Amino acid sequence: MSDDRTVFRTCPLCEATCGLQIEIEDGAVKRIRGDQDDVFSSGFICPKGSTLKQLYEDPDRLRKPVVRQGFDPDGAPVFVEVDWDEAFAVVAEKLATVRQTHGNDAVGVYLGNPNAHNLGWNTHARAFLKAIGARSIFSASTVDQMPRHVASGYLYGNGLRMPVPDMDRTDLLVLIGTNPFVSNGSICTAPGYPDRIEAVRARGGRVVVIDPVRTRTAEAADQHFRIRPGTDAVLLAALVHHLIATDQISTGRIGTIVDGIEHLGAAVKPFTPDAAATVTGIDAEMIRALADEIAAAPTAAVHGRIGTTTVEFGTLTTWLIDVIAIVTGNLDEPGGAMFPCSAVERVRPNRTGRPYRVGRWHSRVNGNPEVQGELPVGDLPDEILEPGDGQLKMMFTVAGNPVLSCPDSHRMDEAFASLEAMVSVDIYLNETTRHADVILPPGSPLEKDHFDIAFSNLSIRNVANFSPVVFETDQPAEDDIIARLSMIVTGMGDGDPDLVHDQLVSQILANDVRTEGSLIEGCDADRLAAMVTGEGGAERVLDALLRTGPYGDAFGANPDGLSVEKLRDHPHGIDLGPLVARLPAALDTETARIDLWTGPFLDELARLEARATEWGADDRLRLIGRRHLRSNNSWMHNLEVLVKGKPRCTLQVNPADATGLGLVDGGRAAIRSRVGELTVDVEVTDVVMPGVVSLPHGWGHDRSGARLAVAAANAGVNSNVLTDPTALDPISGTSVLNGIPVEVAPA
Numbered sequence: 001m002s003d004d005r006t007v008f009r010t011c012p013l014c015e016a017t018c019g020l021q022i023e024i025e026d027g028a029v030k031r032i033r034g035d036q037d038d039v040f041s042s043g044f045i046c047p048k049g050s051t052l053k054q055l056y057e058d059p060d061r062l063r064k065p066v067v068r069q070g071f072d073p074d075g076a077p078v079f080v081e082v083d084w085d086e087a088f089a090v091v092a093e094k095l096a097t098v099r100q101t102h103g104n105d106a107v108g109v110y111l112g113n114p115n116a117h118n119l120g121w122n123t124h125a126r127a128f129l130k131a132i133g134a135r136s137i138f139s140a141s142t143v144d145q146m147p148r149h150v151a152s153g154y155l156y157g158n159g160l161r162m163p164v165p166d167m168d169r170t171d172l173l174v175l176i177g178t179n180p181f182v183s184n185g186s187i188c189t190a191p192g193y194p195d196r197i198e199a200v201r202a203r204g205g206r207v208v209v210i211d212p213v214r215t216r217t218a219e220a221a222d223q224h225f226r227i228r229p230g231t232d233a234v235l236l237a238a239l240v241h242h243l244i245a246t247d248q249i250s251t252g253r254i255g256t257i258v259d260g261i262e263h264l265g266a267a268v269k270p271f272t273p274d275a276a277a278t279v280t281g282i283d284a285e286m287i288r289a290l291a292d293e294i295a296a297a298p299t300a301a302v303h304g305r306i307g308t309t310t311v312e313f314g315t316l317t318t319w320l321i322d323v324i325a326i327v328t329g330n331l332d333e334p335g336g337a338m339f340p341c342s343a344v345e346r347v348r349p350n351r352t353g354r355p356y357r358v359g360r361w362h363s364r365v366n367g368n369p370e371v372q373g374e375l376p377v378g379d380l381p382d383e384i385l386e387p388g389d390g391q392l393k394m395m396f397t398v399a400g401n402p403v404l405s406c407p408d409s410h411r412m413d414e415a416f417a418s419l420e421a422m423v424s425v426d427i428y429l430n431e432t433t434r435h436a437d438v439i440l441p442p443g444s445p446l447e448k449d450h451f452d453i454a455f456s457n458l459s460i461r462n463v464a465n466f467s468p469v470v471f472e473t474d475q476p477a478e479d480d481i482i483a484r485l486s487m488i489v490t491g492m493g494d495g496d497p498d499l500v501h502d503q504l505v506s507q508i509l510a511n512d513v514r515t516e517g518s519l520i521e522g523c524d525a526d527r528l529a530a531m532v533t534g535e536g537g538a539e540r541v542l543d544a545l546l547r548t549g550p551y552g553d554a555f556g557a558n559p560d561g562l563s564v565e566k567l568r569d570h571p572h573g574i575d576l577g578p579l580v581a582r583l584p585a586a587l588d589t590e591t592a593r594i595d596l597w598t599g600p601f602l603d604e605l606a607r608l609e610a611r612a613t614e615w616g617a618d619d620r621l622r623l624i625g626r627r628h629l630r631s632n633n634s635w636m637h638n639l640e641v642l643v644k645g646k647p648r649c650t651l652q653v654n655p656a657d658a659t660g661l662g663l664v665d666g667g668r669a670a671i672r673s674r675v676g677e678l679t680v681d682v683e684v685t686d687v688v689m690p691g692v693v694s695l696p697h698g699w700g701h702d703r704s705g706a707r708l709a710v711a712a713a714n715a716g717v718n719s720n721v722l723t724d725p726t727a728l729d730p731i732s733g734t735s736v737l738n739g740i741p742v743e744v745a746p747a
């Protein structure tokens with residue numbers, strides 16, 4: 001019987017969560033386009049969305065587990081396919097050997113960015129990480145958004161409580177270090193971001209972009225300020241300075257639950273607009289005018305992303321963005337910065353929280369503090385390569401390619417090559433997983449259920465959308481793989497993953513029946529567990545979360561509420577409405593109030609003042625990163641449809657700098673940082689400001705042993721050869737990936 005049908009699902013490739021319409025003919029994907037009826041994206045789709053077809057069909061994607069069996073004469077690893085039982089047996093044996101020889105502390109974990117988009121990982125990560133009990137957990141968060149978590153932790157008592165710009169209702173949208181025309185938005189789930197920006201302007205609002213580059217977003221804005229990379233904190237402090245100096249502080253409702261505003265004036269005193277102009281390159285009058293505009297706008301939302309977090313003062317910058325929202329009355333107000341309410345959010349008892357803590361342990365070699373349960377990924381090579389107690393001898397990597405995506409790439413590669421054992425959960429044999437002993441490949445996105453647990457917490461509108469499996473496969477999804485790994489790690493052996501799935505469901509329900517104010521408070525958890533539905537482990541856990549979440553059906557007590565079954569009946573999703581004010585109820589701070597000075601921010605402002613003086617006298621070229629609409633960090637370069645065309649891995653140089661350096665468009669340049677050097681094609685363009693050069697990240701697919709034929713033919717260069725693992729935001733442990741001092745010369 002032919003398999004012809006049309007299905008709808010949410011794109012899992014980026015944070016925008018677009019609805020897709022997938023036409024299947026004769027059991028193959030014929031076409032993918034935007035789902036016009038999706039309650040959130042209304043038909044919007046970017047060029048990556050349709051590539052779920054190519055990803056599903058990619059011949060290089062692993063369909064079976066592989067085990068490394070030595071190396072070929074050229075030193076490239078040789079992998080053979082094995083069945084799943086055999087693969088897990090090798091994992092168990094390797095883990096046991098390392099633990100017996102070196103102890104539990106010799107085992108670490110690296111988690112890549114795609115995990116955030118993966119239902120099975122989101123439902124089961126806790127089980128695995130708890131089972132492994134490792135303190136050496138690293139992730140892409142410390143080359144990305146960790147400052148946002150830490151700032152939220154100190155301000156709101158919860159690192160996952162992140163305000164997003166209420167862009168559909170704002171009168172003034174200020175975007176700093178973010179280019180949603182190509183990234184499609186980050187820490188701001190807003191499908192069709194470009195249309196939403198246009199809508200701000202169409203209703204009489206204004207859009208301002210602050211970026212060293214005249215990005216596509218900047219071109220679409222009303223105003224663009226070019227700023228020297230890494231100096232956003234100085235600009236933001238100057239905005240606060242001017243608001244205070246001109247008596248424009250107006251906290252509104254939120255002021256009654258915020259402590260410490262009276263000390264802000266003294267803290268930002270050194271950051272006058274005139275002083276900030278010297279450091280940031282933005283005219284002082286323009287800084288004053290921007291502050292005046294934010295204060296005068298009926299509503300304003302300031303949003304910062306990668307350019308503001310992967311810098312030395314990333315956490316302070318993020319904190320200052322929220323301070324501006326607070327002092328202008330825009331926090332937790334429509335049109336300002338608001339807190340989403342996800343369909344799987346846990347109902348919490350009325351209690352005050354515990355103090356937000358970082359530094360519960362430190363990295364062994366460099367002594368950097370743990371944040372959000374993780375260590376800085378810049379420390380990972382040292383943790384593996386430097387001898388001593390606790391030296392890492394075995395790593396688990398899940399959906400990651402740190403050899404390309406993390407600082408000091410060559411040393412990261414050397415570190416992974418030196419491990420005694422390595423297990424990867426990944427769909428590709430990439431530049432990192434080529435060092436693994438075992439690779440366990442889950443199915444492609446079309447072969448898995450999907451629900452955006454992480455991004456419904458960052459969404460500018462509350463929505464819920466479940467996507468069932470499109471194609472059945474005998475490849476397990478992440479939930480089954482992680483469940484089996486969890487059992488091996490805890491010493492239960494390789495068993496039935498249902499044991500873990502059931503345990504997770506039971507834990508959710510047992511906790512909620514005990515929780516005051518939960519939808520199922522006082523109910524019989526075992527009876528409810530028997531009512532949970534779902535075909536797979538992740539789906540069952542999701543059903544438990546949805547039914548007990550803020551919009552849940554409470555297992556029948558709220559018949560109109562959500563469950564997986566209800567979402568299955570709504571393939572275009574369910575709109576749960578605009579964001580609503582959530583403070584103070586959503587605060588997890590000790591006092592159930594916001595204290596601006598909890599945490600290191602006073603000291604950070606003093607440190608910033610000193611550093612700003614140095615920056616004012618430093619005219620070295622600064623390297624920044626770059627995104628492209630047809631790229632997704634390091635992992636989608638094996639799809640011909642996305643990499644074809646003009647090579648994109650170029651060094652963009654401003655014409656004035658090119659002339660001074662003797663560089664020509666289409667020529668070659670040698671670029672050198674403190675830690676590395678590479679040679680790259682030059683693109684002379686005035687989109688980058690003078691004094692700044694730009695190179696995209698995620699490229700450099702030229703290592704032998706990976707199985708990525710298309711990517712290897714379009715290798716590009718790896719910008720992380722140049723990033724310095726010792727340069728980080730000391731508060732969050734996030735690597736400095738923007739504003740790296742470099743020297744550039746003709747090659």
Ligand code: SF4
Pocket residue numbers: 011012013014015016017018044045046047048049050184191
């Ligand atoms: S914007 Fe993101 S979610 Fe939407 S289609 Fe593109 S990759 Fe998928």
